[in-house]
Amino acid sequence: MTRRKHQHREGVNPGDPTRRDFLKGAAAVAAGLMATSPASGEVASTLPTVPLGPHRITRLIAGGNPLYGYSHFNPILDRLMRDYFTDERVVQFLLDCEKAGINTFQTNFKERSRHQQALIREAGCKMHWICLSDPWDVNPKANTPDEIRDATLKCVDIAAPSKPIGFAHHGGGTDKLFRAGKLDLIKTFINKVHDMGFPAGISTHNPKVVEMVEEKGWSNDFYMTCFYCVTREPEDFEKEIGVVPVGETYLSTDPERMCKVVRQARKTCLGFKILAAGRKCSSPEEVREAFNFAFKNIKPGDATIVGMYPRFSDQISENVRIVRELTA
Amino acid sequence: MREYFTDRQVVQFMLDCEKAGITAWQSNFPAPLERQLPLIREAGCALQWLALADPWDIDRSAVTPDTIAVTARKCAVRAAKQKPIAIAIRGVETDLLFKEGRLDVVKGFLGAVHDLGFPAGVSAHNPAAIEAMESKGWPVDFYMTCFYCVSRTDEDFRKEIGVTPVGETYLATDPARMCEVIRKVSKPCLAFKILAAGRRCDSPEVVRRAFEFAFKNIKPTDAVIVGMFPKLSDQIAENTQTVRQLCA
Numbered sequence: 001m002t003r004r005k006h007q008h009r010e011g012v013n014p015g016d017p018t019r020r021d022f023l024k025g026a027a028a029v030a031a032g033l034m035a036t037s038p039a040s041g042e043v044a045s046t047l048p049t050v051p052l053g054p055h056r057i058t059r060l061i062a063g064g065n066p067l068y069g070y071s072h073f074n075p076i077l078d079r080l081m082r083d084y085f086t087d088e089r090v091v092q093f094l095l096d097c098e099k100a101g102i103n104t105f106q107t108n109f110k111e112r113s114r115h116q117q118a119l120i121r122e123a124g125c126k127m128h129w130i131c132l133s134d135p136w137d138v139n140p141k142a143n144t145p146d147e148i149r150d151a152t153l154k155c156v157d158i159a160a161p162s163k164p165i166g167f168a169h170h171g172g173g174t175d176k177l178f179r180a181g182k183l184d185l186i187k188t189f190i191n192k193v194h195d196m197g198f199p200a201g202i203s204t205h206n207p208k209v210v211e212m213v214e215e216k217g218w219s220n221d222f223y224m225t226c227f228y229c230v231t232r233e234p235e236d237f238e239k240e241i242g243v244v245p246v247g248e249t250y251l252s253t254d255p256e257r258m259c260k261v262v263r264q265a266r267k268t269c270l271g272f273k274i275l276a277a278g279r280k281c282s283s284p285e286e287v288r289e290a291f292n293f294a295f296k297n298i299k300p301g302d303a304t305i306v307g308m309y310p311r312f313s314d315q316i317s318e319n320v321r322i323v324r325e326l327t328a
Numbered sequence: 329m330r331e332y333f334t335d336r337q338v339v340q341f342m343l344d345c346e347k348a349g350i351t352a353w354q355s356n357f358p359a360p361l362e363r364q365l366p367l368i369r370e371a372g373c374a375l376q377w378l379a380l381a382d383p384w385d386i387d388r389s390a391v392t393p394d395t396i397a398v399t400a401r402k403c404a405v406r407a408a409k410q411k412p413i414a415i416a417i418r419g420v421e422t423d424l425l426f427k428e429g430r431l432d433v434v435k436g437f438l439g440a441v442h443d444l445g446f447p448a449g450v451s452a453h454n455p456a457a458i459e460a461m462e463s464k465g466w467p468v469d470f471y472m473t474c475f476y477c478v479s480r481t482d483e484d485f486r487k488e489i490g491v492t493p494v495g496e497t498y499l500a501t502d503p504a505r506m507c508e509v510i511r512k513v514s515k516p517c518l519a520f521k522i523l524a525a526g527r528r529c530d531s532p533e534v535v536r537r538a539f540e541f542a543f544k545n546i547k548p549t550d551a552v553i554v555g556m557f558p559k560l561s562d563q564i565a566e567n568t569q570t571v572r573q574l575c576a
Contacts, residue, residue: 074526079560228494241489243499246476247527250494279495 044101047320048327050301052268053199053221055128055165057104059295060323062097062316063272063307064107064132072230072248072277084311090116091123093310098127100320106224106270106305108134108170109159117162130270131155131164132203132224133189135173145182148173152189160196167193168201168224175231178209186213190220201270205231207261214265222268224305227255227294228276250276259297271298272305288322295326332559338364341558342373348568351375354472354518354553356382356418357407365410378518379404379412380451380472381437383421393430396421400433401440408444415441416449416472423479426457435466442467449518453479455509462513470516472553475503475542476524498524507545519546520553536570543574 049056065072067090069082085093094105105127107113117129135142135151138158142151156167169189177183186202193200202213203224210223228251234244241251255274262269274294280286294304304323308315333341342353353375355361368375383390383399386406390399404415417437425433434450441448451472452458458471476498485492489499503522510517522542528534542552552571556563 074529076526076529076557076560241491243489243501245493246498246500246524249497252492252494276494 043099044320046103047101047323049103050268050303052104052130052166057128057130057165057303058102059303059327060102060319061130061270061303061305062094062102062105062127063305064105064113065277065307066309067093067107067307068110068112072273074247081309084309087116087119091119091125093308093316094120094125094127095123096310096316097308098125100316101324102127102316102320104128104130104165104303106130106132106168108132108137109155109162110134110137114158114162128165129162130166130168130201131159131162132170133159133167133173134170136170142173145177145180145185148176149185149188153192156189156192156196160198164198166199166201166222168203168222171203171205171224171226172231174202174204174209175206178204178206178212179233183209183212186220187218190218194219203272205229207258210258210261210265210269214267220267222270223262223265224270224272225258225262225265226273227258227271228273229254229258230273230277248277250279255293255297259294262298262302265299269298269302270305271302274304274306277307278309284318287318291319291322291326295323329557332557335360335364335367339367339371339373341556341564342368342375343371344558344564345556346373346375348564349572350564350568352378352413354378354380356380357385357403357410358382359385376413377410378449379407379410379415380418381407381415381441382418391424393425393428393433396425397433397436400437404437404441404444404446408446412446414447414449414469415444416451416470419451419453419472419474420479422450422452422457423454426452426454426460431457431460431464434461435464438467451520453477455506458506458509458513468515470518471510471513473506473510473517473519475506475519475521477502477506478521478525496525498527503541503545510546510550517546517550518553519550522552522554525555532566535566539567539570539574543571 047058047060049058066081067085069078071077071081097105107129109131133152133155135148135155138154139147139151142148152169152173159167169186174186177185190200199221201222201224202209202220204210205226206229210225213220230248237244262271271294275281275287275290280290306319308319310316345353357379381400381403383396383403386402387395387399390396400417400421407415417434422434425431438448447469449470449472450461450468453474454477458473461468478496482492510519519542523529523535523538528538554567556567558564
């Protein structure tokens with residue numbers, strides 16, 4: 001049985017280590033990991049890339065969910081992930097990703113992530129960053145379409161100085177707006193992001209959103225396309241499968257549906273949750289099969305975003321190896 | 329979980345459970361428990377042990393009715409030496425035997441456990457298996473009844489909901505179905521997975537509601553089995569407090 005009791009620590013408290021302490025610690029952790037991590041050997045060549053605006057991004061992008069405790073399973077796994085991914089480990093994780101050949105990572109921009117951006121750059125990490133404009137990072141109570149729009153735009157303002165290579169409208173926000181018949185509000189986001197000089201993306205879990213945006217011919221530059229529709233409401237499940245499941249539930253028919261839309265979309269798509277948030281990780285064969293499905297079913301100009309939690313095995317090396325083989 | 333539950337933590341966990349007012353615990357009999365059982369007893373823990381005869385503890389290839397028949401009995405003999413207060417056959421096997429029309433294997437198991445001098449139980453995830461067993465009037469002393477049918481195959485899911493989910497999936501309609509059977513059964517039922525293996529733990533309120541549902545829907549003579557992972561909070565104290573309030 002698991003449950004959440006302690007709340008996620010956001011930001012830095014007065015008693016937290018200083019940046020100098022952190023850098024000392026990071027060096028020590030790095031030295032330790034260098035001696036033991038299979039990922040710490042020679043710098044590998046960059047994985048195959050695809051264009052995103054003026055940049056080239058690897059077809060495997062490191063996802064941010066595990067770094068900030070979004071396990072998509074339950075609060076205890078959220079907490080274990082947060083406990084594991086200290087500032088030092090986040091920096092080391094990204095350095096390891098870069099060394100293994102991944103050149104892009106994607107995260108939202110909550111306090112912890114904001115605080116770490118500087119540490120990541122100070123450690124010499126040159127990875128591209130795709131920012132997910134998450135309205136709930138700036139307004140946890142955002143609920144109405146207008147509140148979601150306003151908070152999403154504010155997020156762009158806050159994140160822009162950290163120089164992402166693109167902004168994506170958060171999938172949860174997108175799907176909520178779609179449900180409310182207010183998808184048009186996303187145009188404000190696209191325009192603002194473009195005005196600020198960045199490529200603009202739309203993240204969604206619902207294939208119908210991509211279809212609608214494509215049909216409308218909006219000027220977004222890319223999509224982030226979840227392989228599973230994790231934003232179904234209980235009534236959606238009732239309608240679709242006649243019963244409400246307990247907890248976040250993934251349907252095996254979803255990836256096919258999203259991939260069909262991904263192939264039809266003219267823009268670059270970044271497929272995410274290809275491992276069903278850890279549910280397709282029972283064996284190395286199952287992981288490989290999930291990657292294989294993804295790369296067979298997205299376009300050659302598309303990429304994948306995969307969250308990694310390398311606590312028990314070197315998932316960075318494992319995933320990079322698979323992607324190298326599949327995209328060779 | 330395995331990393332957290334070192335021998336020392338397992339012993340401490342049992343002592344903490346006992347101190348909090350729990351008198352029994354239930355588990356299968358994997359290799360580490362052979363080492364831990366004496367430690368638990370040496371630490372002065374007097375908790376009563378309900379043993380689950382899990383064929384995979386001794387033979388992972390025991391998946392046919394005939395191999396299950398042999399290994400489940402071996403498990404019972406092995407567990408009996410450690411003085412449990414009762415022995416139940418595992419739910420995975422019961423469900424499989426029910427599906428294959430071989431519940432006679434369970435009957436044989438019950439006889440073997442009784443011959444060893446222990447109360448004999450049957451664990452199941454499928455309410456239909458319990459109904460079938462009850463209709464036969466076999467000498468079952470108790471049932472272990474899972475609130476969720478976690479033994480559905482892909483085909484079962486396709487038949488029931490028209491699609492196969494990814495990973496272990498819990499359906500919200502299951503607990504009511506199992507509870508209906510529990511209330512009809514005259515024997516004590518020990519309900520398990522009432523928190524959907526951590527899926528009903530988003531907040532203390534969600535946990536409380538799950539306990540509340542359980543105690544409202546099982547018989548007054550039934551009990552619940554709840555796994556706990558007290559690494560991040562004192563789940564033992566939290567759960568015993570909830571149960572005390574609900575059973576007061």
